[in-house]
Amino acid sequence: MPEGPEMVFLKELAEPFVGQQVWEARGEAKGISFDRVKGQVLQDIKTFGKELFFCFPDFALRVHLMLFGKYSINGELNRVLQLGLVFEAGEINFYACDCRLLNAPWEDQYDWPTDVLHPAFDPEKALGKLLRSPGRFICDALLDQTLFAGVGNGLKNEVLFRQRIHPESQVGEIPASELRALIKATQALSAEYLEGKRHGEGEVHWQAYRQKICPRDRVPFLKAKLGKPPRSCYFCALCQRQYLPDW
DNA sequence: GGTTATGTTATTTC
DNA sequence: AGAAATAACATAAC
Structure with missing residues (x-):
């Protein structure tokens, strides 16, 4: 639900x-x-x-x-x-x-506009807040309700797959342009799912979440409990890039 | 019967 | 004291 x-x-x-x-x-x-x-x-x-x-x-x-x-x-x-x-x-x-x-x-x-479905949700403000904790993993940040209220584990997995970002990417290592695109995709996908509900399309069509095979590369998704606290992540080792510090 | 899970919060531990 | 880990809660499906 x-x-x-x-x-x-x-x-x-x-x-x-x-x-x-x-x-x-x-x-x-x-x-x-x-x-x-x-x-x-x-x-x-x-x-x-x-x-x-x-x-x-x-x-x-x-x-x-x-x-x-x-x-x-x-x-x-x-x-x-x-x-x-x-x-x-x-x-x-x-x-x-x-x-x-x-x-x-x-x-x-x-703080009502923190809700990704709020008309006044501000991607730039969200980016600013996101960058305050550059060391955390993006999979944790997306579930942070003080940053992206309304995002759950399904949307998290889905949007990371769509943007080709590995869940254990460090926020501060992801290029700002990618983060901006990720935030906008989160907002757009939430709106898309709502629109689907309104048109009676019962269940959401997940591309990654709870799926077995990556539809892009036709290889099995990896499934692991990642983040703090650990939450299920479904991701493709081939097409989702991991951003980590060099050293 | 055991494990897992769309989530948060209270309690315990360090 | 305060951060971080752990437990707790409710329920259905595999």
């Missing part, structure tokens, strides 16, 4: 509830006073990276699907309900996820 484009898509699915009053709020999520939510009018739905926010006048309900999160709109799943909101137009239910209540002014905690 949980990379940025999926969350924007979910936001769009839930948009019919905006402007409606919560008829019932329930679930097992700790730290949420469901009494406080009942009767409130949903003002807006926002996303930041992989986080989804149901915005009310004095607070927001934040949902993060983590690894195994599930949701159902106008239906129920056979699991422990974490958060369920019932409106006149229907209901939305969340399971196996992290749900929290954030008190106003909660929006100040987020």
